[in-house]
Each structure stands twice: as C-alpha cells, then as structure tokens.
Amino acid sequence: MGERPYTLLSCSMSIDGYLDSATVKRLPLSNDADFDRVDAVRATCDAIMVGAATVRNDNPRLLVRAQRRRADRLARGQRASPIKVTVTGHGRLDACANFFTMGESEKVVYCASPEVEQVRDRLGAVATVVDGGEPVGMGRISEDLYERGVRRLMVEGGGTVHTQFLTADLVDELHLVVAPFFVGDSRARRFVGDGRFPWNPRRRATLAEVRQIGDVVLLRYALSERFDRR
Numbered sequence: 001m002g003e004r005p006y007t008l009l010s011c012s013m014s015i016d017g018y019l020d021s022a023t024v025k026r027l028p029l030s031n032d033a034d035f036d037r038v039d040a041v042r043a044t045c046d047a048i049m050v051g052a053a054t055v056r057n058d059n060p061r062l063l064v065r066a067q068r069r070r071a072d073r074l075a076r077g078q079r080a081s082p083i084k085v086t087v088t089g090h091g092r093l094d095a096c097a098n099f100f101t102m103g104e105s106e107k108v109v110y111c112a113s114p115e116v117e118q119v120r121d122r123l124g125a126v127a128t129v130v131d132g133g134e135p136v137g138m139g140r141i142s143e144d145l146y147e148r149g150v151r152r153l154m155v156e157g158g159g160t161v162h163t164q165f166l167t168a169d170l171v172d173e174l175h176l177v178v179a180p181f182f183v184g185d186s187r188a189r190r191f192v193g194d195g196r197f198p199w200n201p202r203r204r205a206t207l208a209e210v211r212q213i214g215d216v217v218l219l220r221y222a223l224s225e226r227f228d229r230r
C-alpha cells in the first residue's frame with residue numbers, strides 16, 4: 001500500500017450510539033464548546049471528508065469558522081479552510097449544496113467508475129471528480145489524497161464512511177463525543193455498521209484521553225502507532 005495521510009475520525013453520538021435521529025431534521029449531538037473544539041481540529045487538517053448522504057442530509061459547510069484560525073491558516077500559506085472531500089456511488093449530489101458553494105478551498109468528489117462521466121458533466125465546474133474505481137475503496141482514496149498533498153485528513157461521517165475507514169484499518173486517531181441523551185430508534189444511523197474491526201476483545205484500542213466538555217464527553221483513542229498526542 002502507498003502512503004496515506006494521518007487520519008483522524010471525528011464523530012458525536014448519543015449514549016445509545018446513534019449519529020442522528022430518524023427524522024429529516026438534523027439532530028445536534030454536541031454543544032457550543034465542543035463545536036469550537038471540532039473547529040480547532042479542522043483548522044489543523046489539510047482535508048475534511050464526509051459521505052454523500054451527509055452532504056445531502058445535513059448540507060454542511062465544512063469550513064473553519066473562527067476568524068483567527070482562518071487567519072492563522074492563511075498566514076501559514078494554506079487556504080482558510082481544508083479541502084473538502086466526498087465519495088459517491090450514484091453521484092446524486094446537488095451542485096448548489098453548501099459543500100460545493102461555500103469557501104474557496106478545492107472540492108474533490110470520488111465517484112464509482114460507471115458514473116464518473118455523468119458526475120463530471122454535472123459537477124465538473126464546481127469540483128474535481130475523480131474515478132474512485134469499482135467499488136470505491138477508502139484505501140485508494142487515502143492514497144490519492146496523499147498524492148494530492150493531503151498529510152492530515154479528518155473524516156467527519158457518516159456511519160457508512162466511518163465503518164469503511166475503521167474496518168480497513170486506515171484510522172490513526174478517533175475522537176468520539178458522547179451526548180447525554182438517547183435516540184432509541186433503530187431507523188436512525190449508528191456510529192458504525194456491521195464489519196470486522198481491527199479492535200476487538202483480543203485487541204483493545206488505546207484510550208488516550210477522556211475530556212469533559214460541558215455536558216458531553218470526548219473519548220480520544222489512539223488507533224495506530226502513528227498516533228500524535230498533540
């Protein structure tokens with residue numbers, strides 16, 4: 001395998017492990033202080049990745065929000081916000097989504113080979129559309145991002161993308177925030193789906209930090225030898 005970026009997977013979930021409710025309305029699982037912490041982490045990364053369903057459902061901007069952090073990035077010769085990355089099989093993404101329209105940074109869409117041409121026709125003006133193969137593998141995406149200069153990647157969901165990164169053992173660090181309530185509806189998305197994860201009862205992950213942030217808790221896990229304690 002080629003080189004890949006240092007990869008940090010970030011997620012907030014309910015006590016019962018859900019990423020969202022089952023309704024169309026987005027469920028905030030964090031608090032202001034934690035959103036600010038996530039903003040600080042984003043500001044240290046070269047790229048942020050989410051799955052296409054998150055782009056469609058949440059319409060996230062995926063920008064560094066704090067002006068001082070944007071200014072610091074610019075002073076370091078970086079764009080104000082990291083590159084935005086998504087992955088899609090069908091390519092049903094709206095060119096008017098915040099993912100594409102907000103911010104100056106590059107947008108990269110990895111698409112399954114059969115749909116690349118039609119997705120390029122539709123999104124080519126607002127994003128770099130890359131043939132991700134068939135099926136699209138997260139390892140291939142990681143290597144391609146490394147070749148594009150990405151050295152620090154933040155993966156922000158949803159569950160389908162988290163599952164693939166984790167089961168492929170591509171994650172160096174996990175930030176798991178637990179919100180103080182239950183969702184209690186199995187129609188909602190969980191943090192991860194089924195799969196063979198490298199961490200199991202015989203191979204336990206390393207808990208690197210526990211931090212209370214108001215009414216939520218951040219659990220920080222080291223998932224590889226490359227774990228960077230900063």
Ligand SMILES: NC(=O)c1ccc[n+]([C@@H]2O[C@H](COP(=O)([O-])OP(=O)(O)OC[C@H]3O[C@@H](n4cnc5c(N)ncnc54)[C@H](OP(=O)(O)O)[C@@H]3O)[C@@H](O)[C@H]2O)c1
Pocket residue numbers: 010011012013018019020026029050051052053054055057058087088089090091092112135136137138156157158159160161162164189
């Ligand atoms: N709490 C949090 O921290 C957090 C963070 C992010 C998201 N969320 C929530 O998570 C939910 C979405 O999660 P999700 O698991 O349904 O979706 P997701 O991981 O955001 O996206 C899944 C989609 O990404 C594309 N995709 C993923 N892997 C692919 C592959 N190997 N090849 C080709 N395409 C691939 C497919 O897009 P196409 O369908 O276009 O083919 C797939 O339907 C939302 O409700 C959102 O609110 C929560």
